[in-house]
Amino acid sequence: MSAKSGRVLLAYSGGLDTSCILAWLIEQGYEVYAFMADVGQEEDFKAAEEKALKVGAKKFFLEDMRREFVTELIMPAVQANCIYENVYLLGTSLARPVIARGMISVAAREGCDYVSHGCTGKGNDQVRFELAFYGLKPDIKVITPWRLPEFYTRFAGRQALLDFAEASGIPVTQTKAKPWSTDENLFHISYEAGILEDPDTTPPADMWKLITAPEDAPQTPENISIEFKAGLPIKLSVPDAKKEYTDPVDIFLALNTLGRKHGIGRIDIVENRFIGVKSRGCYESPGATILRTAHVDLEGLTLDRNVRALRDQFLTIEFSKILYNGHFFTPEREFITSAIPASQRTVNGVVRLKLYKGNTVVIGRHSPEGLYDEQESSMDVLGGFEPTDTSGFIQIESIRIKKWAQANIRKGQAGVDAADVYGTRL
Amino acid sequence: MSAKSGRVLLAYSGGLDTSCILAWLIEQGYEVYAFMADVGQEEDFKAAEEKALKVGAKKFFLEDMRREFVTELIMPAVQANCIYENVYLLGTSLARPVIARGMISVAAREGCDYVSHGCTGKGNDQVRFELAFYGLKPDIKVITPWRLPEFYTRFAGRQALLDFAEASGIPVTQTKAKPWSTDENLFHISYEAGILEDPDTTPPADMWKLITAPEDAPQTPENISIEFKAGLPIKLSVPDAKKEYTDPVDIFLALNTLGRKHGIGRIDIVENRFIGVKSRGCYESPGATILRTAHVDLEGLTLDRNVRALRDQFLTIEFSKILYNGHFFTPEREFITSAIPASQRTVNGVVRLKLYKGNTVVIGRHSPEGLYDEQESSMDVLGGFEPTDTSGFIQIESIRIKKWAQANIRKGQAGVDAADVYGTRL
Amino acid sequence: MSAKSGRVLLAYSGGLDTSCILAWLIEQGYEVYAFMADVGQEEDFKAAEEKALKVGAKKFFLEDMRREFVTELIMPAVQANCIYENVYLLGTSLARPVIARGMISVAAREGCDYVSHGCTGKGNDQVRFELAFYGLKPDIKVITPWRLPEFYTRFAGRQALLDFAEASGIPVTQTKAKPWSTDENLFHISYEAGILEDPDTTPPADMWKLITAPEDAPQTPENISIEFKAGLPIKLSVPDAKKEYTDPVDIFLALNTLGRKHGIGRIDIVENRFIGVKSRGCYESPGATILRTAHVDLEGLTLDRNVRALRDQFLTIEFSKILYNGHFFTPEREFITSAIPASQRTVNGVVRLKLYKGNTVVIGRHSPEGLYDEQESSMDVLGGFEPTDTSGFIQIESIRIKKWAQANIRKGQAGVDAADVYGTRL
């Protein structure tokens, strides 16, 4: 078979899989450039570069995308309280658009004909990367080895990869592979596959890499405060450490440190992947968990009730789904996020928190907005409030309910004697 | 002024307010029956009865509504993951329909012309009670002293109530009133008003009545497991205590005991009342918090993705709003809850949990349903999965995205160079 | 009783009700300024001014609000396809924010202490006006005679108003009152009350004021075309009349003329008012009906599927509810409409229509956007499309459905034999 040709920009991780893919692409006749995005993962980028070049990459690009990751992806998700299936804070999903944009940018600049990645054929990340590629550059060609029969049948097990690595001169670390996979960035680390595929297996204590177990966290609580402007954190105060942070990246990293120390931000779930397969995942999102608690709390004090209800039902849920399914560079994402600023205009103020052994406890909050009014809220003073107004309110609210009840009674379906109306008995 | 007449069924608590209302109603010329619902609150019902009769009630009714509270209100809310404004589990809201139904039932049986309650004019509970009354018996007449000018101007402060109590022979306990109000039932206790009206005031440690502070909870975690059928808990196993519970009320009460012991279920929020006033509330919901964590987790394993998404966006949010706003006996509640059984048909299985100092940690789950498939989910084996199918899936998913990107590029709005498309920079 | 005092700006219509209110306010001791908004209704404003001054108004203000009505209220509603309860195009609702803003503006400029209106106590308009007043000027004082017992008991029937008019020197036209009420502006005319209160009474043919009955409309169809930019009409071409319109107000008025001529835009419904009462209303909205048909059609050609679906479910429905309920000057309106521009960015193109006896028939449409692609859509050519991709798409889409079906079969609930799964048999 004649060699394929052209230049490929490969999303390279430094690991066995993408090193083998790199070598395989060269074997197929491609010229390969290796690409790494620094999104805050703990990684020896220098060693990865050396390895890529040794395996045969013609060039290596390391892009520092930490700031845009924080400011353009993480912070809007914080503003919108994004969460998937009630629990997952979307750490991997959030990094993908930034990485994909970095790759498309480098591919355009460096004249690459193709981009390639090492994602498997069953996961979410292949979808997220490729839909982002197509949304940014619709004519880009994508090589996906783990979905090409000539690749996945040839490398059907780990041993085949190891053999190929040896034959191709790819250095293999002697450390035993962990019985799960991880993905890390400055938002979180994820664990899946391997022994975690049995959803009834408790993750071993030594799996969790970032966050101290609540049992081992300090016996003494630590108080902090976070100030928000338009729903965005603008100051983190850590009195015990006599520190204040105002840069968004610094704030996020400092919250990570605090969450890791105090055992905050671990979850273990079974989630529904975009392709319709259920999957078990464990995640550590220390700073994001604290930030979410604080932001949600401040909205109680500062966000109008109806805006909050509409935002929760539509913006939060739809933006979260968009992020999870990799639909970031789409018209629906543009549509949905266009409503974020109007939703956060009044979310200004300070939340005070106590961190203790897995718990993020709100201990107070204040705001200059004035939507909360002690006098008006008070049960002890009238504060300009006319109690008779509520009588009118309730009478008007009850008009259609009374009509319905009258109709029920006429039909013999009155609520009093119709316990079965509930339909909910055990 | 001539005396009013007729028989009133008064929701009686045994406290100063409703005792004064009782005496005042009699003073106005009404015959008063006192009504108490046992919804699991800690209360000396015998003493309350004696007090009511002493103050002048002609009859006293104590209705034990604990079982119907658990089976008809709490459990459907558990099935639907009900929550208000992301945090509040609706403990007070859930009790109101049961109490109102009990009152309407007694009022009908005992020939009462009126029902009455002691709720203030700014809160949610007046609305919940009255809309429930009207939904059950649309021609019921309701006397609401705290919204009647002749009452609330006469009893403008606590001292006026105390004076009236003394004059009316109402026994007043010498214990100093706490600087907050509470409402308790077997689901939760709430704290509001008084010193809590400043949302930046941390609740004093001795306010929290039910739940041990996480700092004081046991140093040793405790493992339990909960079995669900159709989304309803049917067995709680507590191995350390060598106990199993299968009755729904027993299960709920035992979970309360566990939550109280391990510091689980406190929240402190600013919420939006139905009348549009913001209000600060603190709540302790020990068992409900554990049960919610377990139920949500099991849904990950057993609920179809699309059912879950639709249920979260519509049923959960709308049913929660209905409960909070007191719209239980309404056509929209009947409509919304009619979809619960179909949503929970597959939610069968067991969740294993670790309880520790405020944390409810899922440590495993299993189900006979078979919607989770290890082989299919596995990253290590193909399990009958064709990776090339995903290529087709992604190509089809990208059709409209590519079209949109092409249009953007033609117009010079391509994603790559259009960072401002985000509109989310700090 | 001592006279009340202060200056009132009264929303004046020139009719019997508001003339009596004007006189009554003066009788109560107020100084009254009369306000009329020209929102395109057919009205003899000069005669109304003379009448107001004759009755005793100190000043009279006529504000021409037609342009802002069209550009700031009607056009966003067209962009968002606003509709209430599937049928009503919101003509009255749309005018209220503009009129209320005009009043608050004049009241502020002219130093009025109060505003007042003649809306009844059961309708929507009182709510729309007053919530708009409070949203613009929260400390404004509003006098609502039809909700004041001293007014509505004194003027309990039409004769009492006539007697008062005579006594107060208010000129009363000799024309017999029509047995229904109307509200007119350049968007529509509404009919309600009187003989229409029986929902089974067919409106008499001579009630309909604006639109020719379809039976009497021309036998010959007329073709027109409308060009949109960002979802807004920018050119109307009427070839039969050799006319083109490009100004938004001119476009709307010309569409009105066309709709009136061709019998387009009548409806007759029972709707649910904000206060929970059902109400029968008839409406004529000629131009708006044509414009809506054209806009919805163009979105088929130019709007992304997912944007359209999200917009329909959230923006259209919520904005329509907001408009109907008079919540225009609220944070939720600001939130919801902030998403309109992003939803309409691609809605550019031309729709060609045939108008004929009540029918608005789309006969063609084109757009420069390129989201529709004949080649791609074609059933006759592949157009770069790989049919095998769809196989992959369907396989992936079926993963969770197969799993569910397998579980059903295991439980004996397989779809084939379970016709009752439908639950929908007659």
Next chain:
Amino acid sequence: MSAKSGRVLLAYSGGLDTSCILAWLIEQGYEVYAFMADVGQEEDFKAAEEKALKVGAKKFFLEDMRREFVTELIMPAVQANCIYENVYLLGTSLARPVIARGMISVAAREGCDYVSHGCTGKGNDQVRFELAFYGLKPDIKVITPWRLPEFYTRFAGRQALLDFAEASGIPVTQTKAKPWSTDENLFHISYEAGILEDPDTTPPADMWKLITAPEDAPQTPENISIEFKAGLPIKLSVPDAKKEYTDPVDIFLALNTLGRKHGIGRIDIVENRFIGVKSRGCYESPGATILRTAHVDLEGLTLDRNVRALRDQFLTIEFSKILYNGHFFTPEREFITSAIPASQRTVNGVVRLKLYKGNTVVIGRHSPEGLYDEQESSMDVLGGFEPTDTSGFIQIESIRIKKWAQANIRKGQAGVDAADVYGTRL
């Protein structure tokens, strides 16, 4: 290549495509049974049977599915007001589940190893059929010739099919193929492809097969009435014809006759297919259009406001999407439709309609439900209504709006002078 083997049940239409597929499957070594569903299309089933057997089918099955099509698919869609993208009544989508269920039932009974269909690779119907197959019988094997390269490359144009037909002894009718495709059943007929692929081409007058052009419809209107029970039509009265219909199928067919006569039910749209391609389609749905108008109208009189709003936003939209995308045999369909009965309990009554040249005009409606109350609705009598209650209602409704306006004013963002708050100027 060795012959494939096994028995295939082929969805057969009698046309050129499926006759060639039949012959091709036999050529490939399969035994083929032909299946036709009678869903009310105009078809010579006898001729089709003869042709199938002549081409080589071993057996032929004609299943009469009209009744279940009407009662199990169409009627629930009527109850839920199903509509796709504001305009399309889903006629093709509704038939697919019934046909697929018929096929799976025959395939199971007759021991077929495969099912097959002649749908193209770009349309919706392939998806609807196959997802239904998998939802009913997850292990069914499906042969999709138009997505198999060995088929679609061999039969790349119509001439290749004609040549193969001639060689295979397939009778070809001499009638010139129409320059569009159609799909017909008792709900509707659809037209797409061919000359319709240019969305600016007006469909030729002779394309429309079922419905008289409004221009050619009778000059005299015809009045009818429809009675509903639980949202389902139970009696159609056609006084001019002195006819009444009470059987659901009869009602639907009689409405079809009326709609066809009076020019009611044509649409011409560009819609978004499930695979993300935009597509132009024309549809004639005569009876369904009349029925929808009547049902929506009756809901105004009989459905609670909040039920209607929730049903419109969730049930109608989600069920419509489910139907369009072929997700009928899925858990989400089961979930969504489980709420239909509770939504329609009160939708009882009669709607009177006038049919005239494309218009379905509601001329009256009545109901025994009593949710509409003339006294209560009346603008002329109080009817037990206290106007002062509305004052209280508006005061309470305005609480949060005033707070927001006060905050705006403090910040200098007051509504009066901030026309740009709208963000909607042309």
